[in-house]
Amino acid sequence: MTYSIGEFSKIVGLSEHTLRFYEKEGLIKVNRDDNNVRIYSDENKLWIESLLHLKNTGMSLKDMKRFAMWGHMGDKTMEERLALLKKHRKKVVEELEKIRQSLEHLDNKINFYENEVGDCFS
Amino acid sequence: MTYSIGEFSKIVGLSEHTLRFYEKEGLIKVNRDDNNVRIYSDENKLWIESLLHLKNTGMSLKDMKRFAMWGHMGDKTMEERLALLKKHRKKVVEELEKIRQSLEHLDNKINFYENEVGDCFS
DNA sequence: TCTTGACTTAGAGTAAACTCTAAGTATTAT
DNA sequence: ATAATACTTAGAGTTTACTCTAAGTCAAGA
Numbered sequence: 001m002t003y004s005i006g007e008f009s010k011i012v013g014l015s016e017h018t019l020r021f022y023e024k025e026g027l028i029k030v031n032r033d034d035n036n037v038r039i040y041s042d043e044n045k046l047w048i049e050s051l052l053h054l055k056n057t058g059m060s061l062k063d064m065k066r067f068a069m070w071g072h073m074g075d076k077t078m079e080e081r082l083a084l085l086k087k088h089r090k091k092v093v094e095e096l097e098k099i100r101q102s103l104e105h106l107d108n109k110i111n112f113y114e115n116e117v118g119d120c121f122s
Numbered sequence: 123m124t125y126s127i128g129e130f131s132k133i134v135g136l137s138e139h140t141l142r143f144y145e146k147e148g149l150i151k152v153n154r155d156d157n158n159v160r161i162y163s164d165e166n167k168l169w170i171e172s173l174l175h176l177k178n179t180g181m182s183l184k185d186m187k188r189f190a191m192w193g194h195m196g197d198k199t200m201e202e203r204l205a206l207l208k209k210h211r212k213k214v215v216e217e218l219e220k221i222r223q224s225l226e227h228l229d230n231k232i233n234f235y236e237n238e239v240g241d242c243f244s
Numbered sequence: 245t246c247t248t249g250a251c252t253t254a255g256a257g258t259a260a261a262c263t264c265t266a267a268g269t270a271t272t273a274t
Numbered sequence: 275a276t277a278a279t280a281c282t283t284a285g286a287g288t289t290t291a292c293t294c295t296a297a298g299t300c301a302a303g304a
Contacts, residue, residue, distance in 0.1 A: 017264070021263085036280090037264055037271085052224075054224075056221060060261095078235060080238065085228060092221065099179055099214065099219070101175075102214075103179060103218065104174075105172070110171070110211060113203060113204040116206065139294090140292065158251065159276080159300095183291065
């Protein structure tokens with residue numbers, strides 16, 4: 001399947017502006033038809049979804065750019081990409097633990113408030 | 123115990139600029155001595171730590187402001203605070219799950235790369 | 245006395261990641 | 275033939291959360 005930018009925008013949940021911006025930044029390479037109109041493929045979809053996973057885990061655009069650049073350079077950059085992903089993974093795990101702890105704190109606070117409110121209103 | 127802004131800054135890991143900024147924004151109320159110099163207390167420390175937990179879980183300054191404002195208004199705002207915390211908690215849990223999924227994707231990718239690199243280099 | 249560390253207001257600067265506008269052109273579907 | 279959708283460049287604007295600067299004052303300790 002192929003998609004126009006309008007269709008693709010809806011599918012991946014990024015605005016057309018953002019898709020063009022990502023392309024300009026080198027995050028994604030997109031084919032064009034004879035009239036220079038972008039033709040997005042399912043491969044593009046998988047790639048964007050991968051990028052969005054990196055983004056979801058807090059990777060900066062800058063690092064995503066490096067990753068994409070290496071991706072476009074082919075197999076000889078595998079090691080670099082792997083190193084980047086591993087380093088990123090470490091940060092994600094740390095961040096996850098931090099959030100988990102803060103969530104625990106939040107739960108304690110909610111419990112506290114529920115008891116207080118309970119005492120006051122029931 | 124009480125602390126000057128310089129001491130407090132080191133303890134809580136926020137710059138003096140940021141501490142003054144947070145105070146100006148109404149996130150924290152700080153006592154002053156006769157010379158108008160800020161005196162931070164252990165209570166302030168607990169409060170900042172709570173705020174930082176909210177921040178760690180992605181709460182915006184704007185919501186933290188509302189929370190702090192209600193906190194300064196006393197018990198009659200318990201329900202509002204509880205509602206805010208519960209709403210926030212829901213978002214955090216969702217976000218956590220999203221990160222967890224993206225981490226899984228990241229792990230798959232790393233496995234893939236390790237096999238590829240393994241095939242190529244060993 | 246002089247350095248250190250505190251204070252004030254007011255506003256400027258920074259970085260990230262978009263987000264949009266303008267102004268003009270081209271193609272396709274109804 | 276006209277509306278919808280696409281394209282371009284170039285740059286301006288937005289939001290968030292700081293982060294810093296200037297310019298001046300004040301008070302305590304060595």
